[in-house]
Amino acid sequence: MLRRMASLPGGRVGKWVVLALWAVLLVPVLMLAGQLGDVEENDNSAWLPGNAESTKVVARAENFQRADTVPALVIYDRPEGITPADLAEARADAEAFKGIENVVGQPQGPVPSQDGKAIQTVVQVQKDKTGWEGIGKTVDALIEVGEENAGGLGVHVTGPAGYASDSIKAFSGGGALTTITSLVVVLILLLTYRSPVLPLLPLLTVGVALVTSEAVIYLLARNAGLVVNKQTSFILTVLVFGAATDYALLLISRYREELLRHEDRHEAMAEALYRSSPAIIASAATVAVSLMLLMLATLNSTQGLGPACAVGILVGLLAMVTLMPALLVVCGRWIFWPVKPSYGSAGTAKEGVWTRVGTAVSRRPRIVWIGTTLVLAVMAIGVLGLKADGLSNKDQFTGTPQMAVGERIKSEHFPAGSGDPVFVVAEAAAAEQVRTALTGVPGVVGVSTPVIKDGQALMLGELKDDPSSRTAMRTVERARVAVHGIEGADAQVGGSTAIMLDTQEAAARDSKVIIPIVLVVVLLILALLLRAIVAPLLLMATVVLSFGAAIGVSSLVFEHVFGFAGAEASFPLLTFVFLVALGIDYNIFLVTRVREVALLHGTRRGALEGLSTTGGVITSAGLVLAGTFAAMASLPLVFAAELGFAVAFGVLLDTMIVRSVLVTALTLDVGRWMWWPSKLFRSHDTPRPPAPKPDLEPALSGS
Numbered sequence: 018m019l020r021r022m023a024s025l026p027g028g029r030v031g032k033w034v035v036l037a038l039w040a041v042l043l044v045p046v047l048m049l050a051g052q053l054g055d056v057e058e059n060d061n062s063a064w065l066p067g068n069a070e071s072t073k074v075v076a077r078a079e080n081f082q083r084a085d086t087v088p089a090l091v092i093y094d095r096p097e098g099i100t101p102a103d104l105a106e107a108r109a110d111a112e113a114f115k116g117i118e119n120v121v122g123q124p125q126g127p128v129p130s131q132d133g134k135a136i137q138t139v140v141q142v143q144k145d146k147t148g149w150e151g152i153g154k155t156v157d158a159l160i161e162v163g164e165e166n167a168g169g170l171g172v173h174v175t176g177p178a179g180y181a182s183d184s185i186k187a188f189s190g191g192g193a194l195t196t197i198t199s200l201v202v203v204l205i206l207l208l209t210y211r212s213p214v215l216p217l218l219p220l221l222t223v224g225v226a227l228v229t230s231e232a233v234i235y236l237l238a239r240n241a242g243l244v245v246n247k248q249t250s251f252i253l254t255v256l257v258f259g260a261a262t263d264y265a266l267l268l269i270s271r272y273r274e275e276l277l278r279h280e281d282r283h284e285a286m287a288e289a290l291y292r293s294s295p296a297i298i299a300s301a302a303t304v305a306v307s308l309m310l311l312m313l314a315t316l317n318s319t320q321g322l323g324p325a326c327a328v329g330i331l332v333g334l335l336a337m338v339t340l341m342p343a344l345l346v347v348c349g350r351w352i353f354w355p356v357k358p359s360y361g362s363a364g365t366a367k368e369g370v371w372t373r374v375g376t377a378v379s380r381r382p383r384i385v386w387i388g389t390t391l392v393l394a395v396m397a398i399g400v401l402g403l404k405a406d407g408l409s410n411k412d413q414f415t416g417t418p419q420m421a422v423g424e425r426i427k428s429e430h431f432p433a434g435s436g437d438p439v440f441v442v443a444e445a446a447a448a449e450q451v452r453t454a455l456t457g458v459p460g461v462v463g464v465s466t467p468v469i470k471d472g473q474a475l476m477l478g479e480l481k482d483d484p485s486s487r488t489a490m491r492t493v494e495r496a497r498v499a500v501h502g503i504e505g506a507d508a509q510v511g512g513s514t515a516i517m518l519d520t521q522e523a524a525a526r527d528s529k530v531i532i533p534i535v536l537v538v539v540l541l542i543l544a545l546l547l548r549a550i551v552a553p554l555l556l557m558a559t560v561v562l563s564f565g566a567a568i569g570v571s572s573l574v575f576e577h578v579f580g581f582a583g584a585e586a587s588f589p590l591l592t593f594v595f596l597v598a599l600g601i602d603y604n605i606f607l608v609t610r611v612r613e614v615a616l617l618h619g620t621r622r623g624a625l626e627g628l629s630t631t632g633g634v635i636t637s638a639g640l641v642l643a644g645t646f647a648a649m650a651s652l653p654l655v656f657a658a659e660l661g662f663a664v665a666f667g668v669l670l671d672t673m674i675v676r677s678v679l680v681t682a683l684t685l686d687v688g689r690w691m692w693w694p695s696k697l698f699r700s701h702d703t704p705r706p707p708a709p710k711p712d713l714e715p716a717l718s719g720s
Contacts, residue, residue, distance in 0.1 A: 020291050027286030032343040039225060039340050049232035056238035057246050064244070064318035069519040070497070074511025077442040081468055081475040086121060086141045087152065089178030090436040091159055092423045093136040094171040099129055103170050107136045113162045119143045119155045135430035142178045156182035160419070173423030176436050177513050180410040180485075183418035187653045188247040197651050198258045199224075201644035209266070209637045215352050218344045219265040226336040227257045230329040237324070244321035251652060252322065252591075253329045255661075259645035260304060260599070261333030263638035264297045265341055267606060270634040272345060276358040286346050294338055296609045300602040301334035303542050307535050307598035311590075314527040316520065319587055371632025371677065375625040378682050386682035389674065393562050399569030402576065404583035407521045408655060409485040412582040415653045424483070432462060434480025434489065439496060440512040441476050443467075447506035448474035454499040460492030480514065490518040524586035532593055536561070539601055546605065547612060548695040555683055555691070556608065560600040563675045564593055567667030575659055585656050592660060596667040599642060603635050603676045611684060612692070620691060624684040632677060639672025 025031040058064075065072045091114075093099070093107055107127035114124050119142055126138035142155045156174045163172035174182065199220060206216035230253060237243040272289035279285035308330065311323025350357045378385050411421040427433070439461070443451040448467040455478050456464045462481045467474040478496065482488040493515050500508035536557060543553035568589070575581045610631045615623030646668070649661030684691055 020287070023291035023294060024283075024287035026339045026342040027283055027290065027346040029283055032346050035339050035343040036347070039336075042229070043225065046229050046232040049235050050228040053231045053235045053238075053245070053250065056235060057250070058244055064246070064316055065516065065519055065523065066315045066317060069523065070509050071511040071515035071519045074440055074442055074509050074515065077473065077509065078440055078475060078511065080470050080473055085144045087144065087177040087181065088436055089140045089142045089156060089159060089174050090176035090423070090427060091138040091140060091163060092171075092173045092175060092427050093127070093138075093163065093167075094134060094173075094426045094430065095169070096134060098133050099136060102168070104129060104136065106166055106168070106170065107138060109166075110163050111138050111140075114138070114140050114159060117155060117158045117162065119151055120159075130430035132430055135426060137427065137431055137435065139176075139436045140178075152178055153182040153185045171426070173419050173426060175420050175423030175427055179420035179423060180413075183414065183420040184654075185247075186418070187414065188251070194251055194648060194651050195254055197648040198255055198645050201648055202258055202262050202641055205637065205640050205644055206262075209640075210269075210353065211356060212353055214354060215269075218341065218348070218352065219262050219269075222265065222336050222341045222344065223258050223261045223333070225340060226261050226333040227254065227329070229336070230257055230332045233328050233332065234325045237328070238321075243324060244317040245325055246318055246321075248318065248656075249322050249325050251649065251657065252660075253326055255645045255649055256326050256595075257329040257333050259642035260301070260330055260602075261337055262641045262645075263602065264301065264334060264337040266634050266638045266641065267293050267297055268337060268341060269345070272342075273353065273358050276350060277360065280360045282346055282349055286342050290338065290342055296605055297334065297338065299542075299546050299609070300605045301330050303539060303601050303605065304598040305330045306538060306542065307594055307601075310531055310535050310538060311594065313531050313534065314523075314590075316523040316527055316587065319524065319527055319590065322591075369629060369633060371636075372625075372629040374632070374677060375628040375681060378678060379621075379625060379685055382682040382685035386679055386686060389679045389682065390562065393566040393675075393679075397562065397565030397569040399572045400565055403568060403572040403589070404576075405586055405588050406487060406583060407490075407517060407586050408583055409483055409487075411483075411485070413655050415579075415655055415658055418653075428483060432479065432481065433483045433486075434462070437484040437513055438465075438477035438479050439493060439510060439514060441478060441496070441500060441508060441510050443474050443476075443500065443503075443506045443508035445469045445472050445474045447503055447508070448476070450503050451500050451506050451508045452476055454503060455496060458492065458496045458499050460489070461496065484512075484514045485517060489514045490521070493518050521586040524590065527587070528590040528593075531590060535594060535597060539597060543601065543604070547608065547692070549692045551687065551693045552608065552691045555687070556601070556604045556680065559675050559679050559683070560597050560604070560671075563600055563667060563671050564596045567596060567663055567670055568592065571659070571663040571666060574662065579658070581655050581659065584659050588656070588659060588663075592663045592667070595646075595660075595664050596671070599664075599668060600671045600675070603639065603672055604680065606635055606638070607631050607676055607680060615692070620689050621685060624681055628677060628681045635672050635676055639668050643668040 026035050091110070093103065095103060104127065111124040111127055114120050120140055121143045122141045124138050124140045127136045129136050140159065142152055144152060156178055159174050160172055173179070202220060202223070203216045206219060207213070210216070234243065234245060234253070238245050268289060271293040272286055275285035275289045276282065279288065305327040308323045308327040311319055314320040314323070345352065411424045414421060427435070441451060441455055448469065451474070452464050452467055455461055455476065460481050461478045463479040465477040467476045480489050480492055482492065493510055497510045500506065500510060540553050540557050543556060544550060547553060575584065607627055611623040611627030614626045643665040646661045647665040649657040
């Protein structure tokens with residue numbers, strides 16, 4: 018049955034049917050994919066679950082003020098001192114601000130600083146249907162008005178609106194990310210296959226898979242409540258490009274191998290798809306299931322990222338086992354030009370590098386795996402220095418946007434927390450008690466008079482520290498302890514600082530809950546696939562060790578090379594899921610081939626031939642995936658740069674060392690016990706002479 022299904026996409030008639038179906042599907046897909054931005058939710062509060070305290074405050078505070086507004090802090094500065102003309106200009110600007118689209122209410126200020134070197138005006142900006150994009154346009158208009166007659170006066174917009182504006186500008190590099198990712202894939206495929214034409218087919222197929230994924234995700238976001246944001250979009254891009262191209266490499270490698278054995282390309286593709294599809298499907302299923310487990314997260318952004326990326330993986334799989342085979346067969350052998358695989362020419366191939374690696378490892382496998390394990394364990398020590406407790410707004414950019422400049426100037430001349438207060442909502446009867454308690458909280462430098470409406474009271478607390486700093490978050494924690502203890506007050510603390518705090522706490526909880534579940538689920542999948550217990554346990558141990566080493570090295574690089582202030586709280590979880598799921602991918606590619614050979618010739622030959630015949634494709638796949646994630650550094654965001662570096666480094670470590678050296682050495686040392694208690698273990702694994710040098714390495718590596 019499976020063999021018959023494998024013959025359909027590349028069949029004499031089936032290839033044309035497949036191409037026609039994808040061509041018809043692309044018409045609505047392109048229309049829907051272009052609307053994905055319309056359903057994105059980029060507000061920090063939208064990422065939180067409904068039971069978060071800061072989320073509840075947003076709902077309760079709607080009685081007092083619009084919930085769809087954020088403050089923009091317009092900062093003027095002149096190092097030599099503000100003049101009366103400067104103050105008059107700031108007053109005129111404040112009046113002009115009211116005429117800007119999406120500016121609501123009366124601007125507060127201008128207020129000169131005590132040292133006489135800066136001025137601050139607070140403007141409320143309404144979010145329109147375009148969300149962040151609308152805020153960005155309003156902030157640009159505020160800066161334009163402020164600079165029009167500034168006369169050398171520095172003008173910057175900071176606060177939540179300034180941060181949102183600079184964030185959307187950073188995320189607007191998504192188009193460049195797609196271009197860079199495409200170029201990385203093409204370059205690596207050119208080096209792999211040395212064909213100027215062949216890389217176009219995987220690139221075309223990946224492009225179709227990406228837009229189809231975006232269309233499906235749009236429908237889920239619009240009709241099923243899936244939460245997506247800009248972060249989801251750029252991670253989806255690199256994941257689909259990387260993973261789908263990996264599947265293409267495995268298929269092309271097997272197809273090229275079969276072209277050496279079959280004169281008819283349709284028969285070669287049917288056999289290639291039959292032989293490679295179990296590993297491809299198992300790999301994609303493992304990644305998709307791992308990503309779907311992110312739905313267990315309490316953080317809405319993480320919860321939505323899982324199914325969105327799983328959709329990308331599954332659509333990529335579908336494209337690679339239908340569209341890709343059809344395109345390859347339609348093009349014929351010439352697509353491999355100038356090194357076309359000729360029928361019956363397999364015997365002329367030369368020994369490959371992974372054959373030599375396998376031979377070297379086989380001499381002392383126990384020493385190799387123990388030594389490799391110790392090196393990886395030492396690399397993992399750096400995990401202890403990872404600071405994954407969130408970043409302040411100004412530290413979230415790799416460069417210095419205007420918002421960060423404004424934040425620095427504001428902190429030098431004004432109280433750091435001015436313009437972005439803590440919101441406290443309570444029962445009106447306990448308003449004064451709550452105000453008194455809030456006033457006594459260390460880190461709160463001022464509390465407004467409570468506003469009473471419909472039995473509820475709202476008061477604002479000014480923070481001593483930068484509202485996005487960890488110190489301010491500790492102040493919010495103390496404020497919650499103080500007001501929660503007032504009987505009958507039903508007091509809750511919110512605001513942008515509280516939202517950041519709740520986001521970090523939710524992310525930390527998600528890591529503790531989801532990581533163990535992912536380990537167990539992936540272990541079960543491996544056990545079912547290999548019909549064994551020992552091999553899955555050893556493979557999972559290598560994956561966890563590889564993850565620890567990757568994070569350990571990344572932590573040191575972040576602090577001492579890049580100079581980053583830390584990492585987001587969600588960084589460990591997302592890095593873990595990507596590295597474990599994708600690392601298992603390479604385990605599956607390797608071990609399924611090892612098992613295939615071991616069934617006929619024993620575990621020793623299976624380990625050596627499995628490494629030799631898959632080493633080239635796994636290396637190429639690792640380079641592609643690492644390259645696509647490294648392309649995330651093109652976005653001027655610390656989170657993107659850190660996630661991209663950690664996954665790229667981890668993937669290279671996995672493919673070059675863990676899969677190729679550590680797993681091979683373990684397999685050789687453990688022998689048939691790898692397959693306990695399966696039928697393969699029970700079969701007599703008799704010693705055999707050294708395996709003949711495999712002759713298919715060039716066919717698989719593309720050389």
